[in-house]
Each structure stands twice: as C-alpha cells, then as structure tokens.
Amino acid sequence: MLDPVMIISRLGGVARGATLQKHGISRKRLAREVVAGSIxxxxxxxxxxxxxxxxxxxxxxxGGALTCGSALTPHEIWVLTNDxxxxxxxxxxRRHEHPDCTCTVHHFxxxxxxxxxxxxxxxxxxxxxxxxEAFFAAYESAWRKRMLSKVARAxxxxxxxxxxxxxxxxxxxxxxxxxxxxxxxxLHILGIRLDCQVTIDGVGRVDFVIDKRLILxxxxxxxxxxxxxxxxxxxxxxxxxxxxxxxxxxxYAQIVHDWPTVQVAxxxxxxxxxxxx
Numbered sequence: 481m482l483d484p485v486m487i488i489s490r491l492g493g494v495a496r497g498a499t500l501q502k503h504g505i506s507r508k509r510l511a512r513e514v515v516a517g518s519i520x521x522x523x524x525x526x527x528x529x530x531x532x533x534x535x536x537x538x539x540x541x542x543g544g545a546l547t548c549g550s551a552l553t554p555h556e557i558w559v560l561t562n563d564x565x566x567x568x569x570x571x572x573x574r575r576h577e578h579p580d581c582t583c584t585v586h587h588f589x590x591x592x593x594x595x596x597x598x599x600x601x602x603x604x605x606x607x608x609x610x611x612x613e614a615f616f617a618a619y620e621s622a623w624r625k626r627m628l629s630k631v632a633r634a635x636x637x638x639x640x641x642x643x644x645x646x647x648x649x650x651x652x653x654x655x656x657x658x659x660x661x662x663x664x665x666x667l668h669i670l671g672i673r674l675d676c677q678v679t680i681d682g683v684g685r686v687d688f689v690i691d692k693r694l695i696l697x698x699x700x701x702x703x704x705x706x707x708x709x710x711x712x713x714x715x716x717x718x719x720x721x722x723x724x725x726x727x728x729x730x731x732y733a734q735i736v737h738d739w740p741t742v743q744v745a746x747x748x749x750x751x752x753x754x755x756x757x
Contacts, residue, residue, distance in 0.1 A: 484513050492595035493532035494540040523576060527596075534595075535565055540594045541578040544569040547586060548609045549618070551602035554682045558621035558658030559606075559613040560736070568597060568605065584609075599627050604639045616647045616665050617658035624653055641695065652676065659698035659735050660687055665745070666739065683720045686727075691755045695720055695727040696746070698735060726753060 484505045488495045499509060510527060515521045522528045522541050524547050533554075539546045549559035565752035566584045569575060570592035575585055592756065597605070599622055607615035619636070622628050623681055628636070637648040650668060654677060655661045667674055667690075674688040688696040697713075717727045726749055 484510060484527075485670075486519050488527060488529055489520060493536060494522065494528045494594040496743070500527065524757065526530065536595055537638075538565050538578070538583070538594075539567045541576060542567045542569075542581065542583045542585070543576040543592065544585075545575050545593045546596040547588075547602050547605045548584075549583060549602075549606060549614075551596045552599065552618055552622070554596070554627065555599060555622070555627060555700060557599070557618055557625065557627070558661075558664075559618050560610065560658065566605075566609065568592075600632050600636050600639075603636055607644060609638055612644065612647060613662055613665060615644075616651065617661040619648065620651050620653070620655040620661045621658055623651060624655055638717075656687065657698060657700050659700055659730075659732060662735055663688065663698055666743070670743070670747075672746075672750070680720065680723065680725070682723060683716055684721075684723075685718075689725075690746075690750060691753060693725055694746075694749050695725050697727065697729040698729045699729060 482504050484500055487500060487503050487505065491499065497507065500510060501507070509695060510519070512520050514527070515529070519527050520530055520537075522537055526540055528537050528540060535546055538552070542565075544567045545551075546566065547568040547607035550566045552559055554560055561605050564582050564584045566586060568586050568588060568590075571587055573587065573592035586605060586609065588608065601696050603615060603619055603622065606618055619628070623633070633648060637645050640648065645663075648667070656663070656677065660676070664674065664676065672690060674690045676688055677685060677691045679685045680689075686695045687698050690696065713729065717729070720727050728745055728749055
C-alpha cells in the first residue's frame with residue numbers, strides 16, 4: 481500500500497487530495513492520517529507534512545507557490561525588500577483567503593503549483609514585481625552563489641522584456657553584496673564608471689574606486705557595528721588618505737532609503753577631485 485507521507489514528500493511537502501487519490505490514496509485514508517497527525521490539512525483538498533516549511537504551507541493555503549523574494553531568501557540570495565509572502569497563482573489560479581493573510585498575489589504566466597519556484601523563475605517574477613534594482617541585486621547575488629549557470633542566465637535574459645535585458649548584460653559574478661550591486665547600477669545610470677573590488681597597497685581591498693582617486697565603501701546591515709570594525713575602517717581610510725584618495729563610506733539605510741543624499745555626496749566629491757587635478 482502506498483504511503484501518503486512518502487508521496488507528499490516526493491511532491492515537495494504539499495499536495496492536492498485529487499493528486500493523492502490518483503496515486504491510490506483514498507479520502508478515508510487521508511482523513512485517518514490527518515487524525516493521526518502524520519499529515520496536515522492545509523485547507524480543503526490540500527495536504528502537507530507537519531515539517532513542511534511554514535511559508536510554503538501559507539502559500540499553498542493561499543492557492544499557489546512561493547515566488548519573488550519569498551522563494552529567493554531561503555537560498556540566502558540578497559533581496560531588496562521582502563515585506564510579505566509572495567504567492568504565484570498561475571495565470572488563472574484562484575485566491576483562497578486564510579487566517580492572518582498578508583500575501584502578495586501574482587498571476588504570472590504558467591499553471592498553478594505548490595512549493596517554491598526555482599531561482600530562475602523567482603528572478604523573472606521579481607523583475608515584474610519590484611523592478612530593475614531589486615532584480616539586478618538579486619540576480620548578481622544568485623550568480624555569485626553559483627546558482628545561475630550560463631544556460632540559466634540566458635534563459636532569464638530571454639524571459640525578461642527586451643527593454644530590461646541590459647541588466648543581465650551589465651551584471652557581474654563577483655558583487656560582494658546587494659548594496660554594491662545597487663551602487664554600481666545607479667552610478668552606471670549616471671554615466672559614472674567605477675572599478676570594483678580594487679586592491680590598494682597599504683589599504684587592502686575596497687569596494688569601488690572612481691577616477692583612480694575616490695573610494696566608495698558600502699557597509700551592509702550586519703557589518704561595522706562593533707567598535708573594533710569601526711576602528712579598522714578609520715585606519716584604512718587614513719592609509720588611503722595618505723596615498724591621495726578620498727573615501728566615502730555609506731551604510732545600508734543611506735543607500736537604500738536616502739539615495740539622493742548619497743548621490744549628491746558622490747558627485748560633490750568627484751567635482752572637488754577633478755577640479756584639483
């Protein structure tokens with residue numbers, strides 16, 4: 481006799497009752513397994529294993545699969561915002577209300593499914609959901625983590641609107657963080673070329689250098705909170721200054737939430753440096 485736990489596991493941890501019945505599992509058997517606690521009824525006609533990821537279960541309760549940032553963050557791919565559970569319902573999927581629902585719904589092309597979409601699909605959906613910057617930062621993060629083969633990158637590029645494919649062409653596999661990706665994209669749009677991950681004798685590796693004189697450092701949320709790290713940064717900045725460099729250091733909040741101020745600071749520094757050369 482087929483084991484419903486094994487079948488649901490092979491189907492990704494969530495399955496429709498109709499699918500299980502096609503595998504020979506009767507409704508009575510499903511009801512007994514729910515009472516026994518070996519499987520859970522997520523909603524009418526949909527079942528999950530107790531250990532199935534909570535977000536996957538929520539998406540199934542809503543009627544679909546995790547996508548966008550909700551599908552990327554479990555892979556530790558950098559996402560710009562991840563404020564709710566994003567659910568893909570397919571082109572014509574039905575939305576199911578559930579307790580405490582805060583889901584963001586997408587009706588992108590394709591058939592409704594459960595689970596978590598793959599990285600390629602999530603990136604394409606992310607572009608449609610959040611636009612250029614969110615896509616670019618997540619794409620570079622996924623590439624750095626070796627989750628996008630050459631063939632996969634080509635498929636993502638093809639799936640994007642023609643007007644957005646330049647983002648894939650600009651992307652690199654060595655961005656250290658999403659903040660670096662955002663900085664490079666925004667400065668590219670301003671027509672500013674910068675060298676990435678530059679090693680300077682006596683200073684070490686820095687995030688960016690513009691015009692061989694201006695250093696830009698992007699400090700993430702998790703970095704530079706301790707006094708030891710802040711001291712190390714000041715030592716590096718002093719060493720760079722002795723070599724004729726000016727250093728601008730920005731944190732997560734500045735880059736993400738106060739870009740106009742960051743932009744003015746960069747343009748002002750470039751104006752000063754170019755005037756003095």
